[in-house]
Amino acid sequence: MNIARVVVLIIALGAGGVAAYLARGTEETSRPTAEPVAQLPTAEILVAKSDIGLGQLVKPEDLQWQTWPASAAGSNLVNRASRAEAIKEIAGSIARSPFIAGEPIREQKLVKANGSGFMAAILPTGMRAISTEISPETGAGGFILPNDRVDVILSKREKNPDGKGADVMQSEIILSNIRVLAIDQAPKEKEGINTLVGRTVTLELKPEQAELLARSRQSGTLSLALRSITDINATAEGQSEDQIKKRSETVNVVRYGVANQTTAQK
Numbered sequence: 001m002n003i004a005r006v007v008v009l010i011i012a013l014g015a016g017g018v019a020a021y022l023a024r025g026t027e028e029t030s031r032p033t034a035e036p037v038a039q040l041p042t043a044e045i046l047v048a049k050s051d052i053g054l055g056q057l058v059k060p061e062d063l064q065w066q067t068w069p070a071s072a073a074g075s076n077l078v079n080r081a082s083r084a085e086a087i088k089e090i091a092g093s094i095a096r097s098p099f100i101a102g103e104p105i106r107e108q109k110l111v112k113a114n115g116s117g118f119m120a121a122i123l124p125t126g127m128r129a130i131s132t133e134i135s136p137e138t139g140a141g142g143f144i145l146p147n148d149r150v151d152v153i154l155s156k157r158e159k160n161p162d163g164k165g166a167d168v169m170q171s172e173i174i175l176s177n178i179r180v181l182a183i184d185q186a187p188k189e190k191e192g193i194n195t196l197v198g199r200t201v202t203l204e205l206k207p208e209q210a211e212l213l214a215r216s217r218q219s220g221t222l223s224l225a226l227r228s229i230t231d232i233n234a235t236a237e238g239q240s241e242d243q244i245k246k247r248s249e250t251v252n253v254v255r256y257g258v259a260n261q262t263t264a265q266k
Contacts (some may be wrong), residue, residue: 156220
């Protein structure tokens, strides 16, 4: 009797094991097979290894190759497949615009100095750099910084047309939306400095604007009016003397010690 029970128990355990094995095999075969992950094509492009400031001389250690999706590696980026020696070729250039670490290198933002000075290297084609004297009173109290946009105002004293009474003070905007290249010899804002009081300002001008500024500097006092940062893409005014003559201006007329402000159309 005991032998029979042992035999039945062995048979039951064997049947249970076979059933569990069959069930496990069925579960594994019914489980869907994971699809392979598609590998996107990549390319190695040249990026800034660390921050590169405006006017900084680019060195080989400032650059590195980085894996980039091939679909995003446009023709304006430096690709290792086509330019394996690009680091050596680009080293020695000057940054016309700053780069942040990891930013792709665009050669449009670099220039080869070839012995020229920094200002000549960063100056856009066809533009001129011209300096003029300023003071805290004529330079917005020192709040004008490199790369800001300003209007140049000419103030001058003229004789009263009727030959009587006091002289007439006139002010007019001769140049509008002009980029500031440097204050004294500082071509960029220093970290943590909100004001920069200097004695000279260097402006980025077209040739005809540079001539106008040079003439105006001899005929009166020049002041700078700081513009909003949102005006960077605004259409520049004051490009020619004809436009200036058509611009309305504010005239301060002083008669018998009393100042009156009027608006005149030239």
